[in-house]
Amino acid sequence: MKLLRTIKQEVLFTILLVLLGVSFYAKFNQKIFLANLINVLLITVQFIYFSYYLKVVFNFLFRIVLFFFFTSSLSNALNASHLYSMNEFANYLPQVLSLCAYLGLTHYSLLRLGKFKFIEVTNLYLMVVLIINVVLTVVFVNIIIGNVNVVFQEYIIYVYCLVSIVLGFASFSAFNQDGSKASFLFIIMTLSFIFSDIQYALNQFLMSSIIFDIGDVILTAVGLYFMFRFIYEKQITRERLESKQ
Numbered sequence: 001m002k003l004l005r006t007i008k009q010e011v012l013f014t015i016l017l018v019l020l021g022v023s024f025y026a027k028f029n030q031k032i033f034l035a036n037l038i039n040v041l042l043i044t045v046q047f048i049y050f051s052y053y054l055k056v057v058f059n060f061l062f063r064i065v066l067f068f069f070f071t072s073s074l075s076n077a078l079n080a081s082h083l084y085s086m087n088e089f090a091n092y093l094p095q096v097l098s099l100c101a102y103l104g105l106t107h108y109s110l111l112r113l114g115k116f117k118f119i120e121v122t123n124l125y126l127m128v129v130l131i132i133n134v135v136l137t138v139v140f141v142n143i144i145i146g147n148v149n150v151v152f153q154e155y156i157i158y159v160y161c162l163v164s165i166v167l168g169f170a171s172f173s174a175f176n177q178d179g180s181k182a183s184f185l186f187i188i189m190t191l192s193f194i195f196s197d198i199q200y201a202l203n204q205f206l207m208s209s210i211i212f213d214i215g216d217v218i219l220t221a222v223g224l225y226f227m228f229r230f231i232y233e234k235q236i237t238r239e240r241l242e243s244k245q
Contacts, residue, residue, distance in 0.1 A: 008049070008053050012045070012046070012049045015045055016042065016045065016046075016221065016225070019038050019041055019042055019045070019221075020038075020217065020218070020221060022034070022038055023035050023038040023039075023217050024214060024217070026038065027210060027213045027214060027217065028210065032080040033077060033080040033081045035080075035213075035217075036073065036076040036077035036079075036080050037077045038217075039073035039076065039077070039217075039220065040070065040073045040074050040077055042073075042220070042221050042224060043066065043069055043070050043073060043224060044070075046224055046225060046228050047066065047228075049228075050228045050231070050232055054232055056228070056231055056232050056235055057235060058231060061104055061107070061108055062104075062108075062231055064104055065101045065104040065105060065108075065227075066101075068097045068098065068100045068101035068104065069097075069098070069101045069224070071097050072093075072094045072095075072097035072098045072101065073094070075090070075093045075094040075097060076094040079091065079093075079094070092152060092153065092156065095156050095160075096156065098197075099156065099159060099160060099163065102160070102163050102164070102167060102193070103163060105167060105190070105193075105227075106163050106166050106167045106170065109166075109167055109170035109171055109174060109186070109190075110166070110170050112170070112174045113170050113173050113174055137161045137164060137165055157201070160197065164194050164197070167190055167194075168190055168191070168194060171183075171186050171187045171190040172187060174186065175187050180237070181233055182230055182233040182234050182237060185226050185229050185230040185233055186226075186230050188222070188223075188226045189223050189226040189227045189230055190223075192219045192220070192222040192223030192226060193219070193220070193223040195215075195219050196215070196216050196218075196219030196220045196223060199212045199213075199215040199216040199219060200212070200216045203216065
């Protein structure tokens with residue numbers, strides 16, 4: 001059984017590497033529709049693997065989060081396909097949907113944090129993490145916002161940064177208090193998503209570069225993978241506790 005699971009993992013990683021390779025090819029050759037379509041497939045392949053082969057049960061909140069990630073990627077692909085005439089809102093729809101997914105993750109991380117006493121969060125380590133996160137976010141916003149000419153886009157960036165600060169702090173707080181493998185996976189997921197958005201914003205609003213494009217693809221794929229791993233780890237931990245009772 002363990003050997004079979006290992007083989008399935010190798011198949012998964014092979015598929016993901018192939019998809020990433022196709023995505024890099026599409027980025028280098030300016031095939032925007034194909035590149036965005038790969039993001040849809042990255043979510044779909046991993047969802048099938050974890051739900052069908054590993055029998056992971058996704059709770060309602062993570063189903064909503066996955067739905068927002070999936071529809072955001074799909075909206076990006078449709079916008080790039082030019083199959084229909086886009087209005088102004090359609091251009092920002094993927095960003096709004098991704099923001100909704102992050103809000104879902106932030107809500108979940110705050111629920112986990114709410115199980116602990118907040119007095120334990122006042123240690124120096126977490127305060128340093130929070131201060132660094134806030135300072136970097138403020139500096140980043142000041143750099144980016146000068147190149148944004150649409151008010152609605154500015155609001156999205158401000159909310160994104162606020163959510164990133166809360167999500168990052170809550171993730172580190174949860175790990176600091178329980179030190180579990182699941183919390184560590186959640187931190188990697190959070191940092192991957194945050195840095196992937198930084199790559200995206202730099203590419204869109206500051207300096208267009210294939211390096212930022214590829215960095216965005218890699219970090220998004222890593223973030224999605226560790227999100228699925230986090231859900232799987234939580235399920236395994238719960239099953240172990242139930243078997244001991």
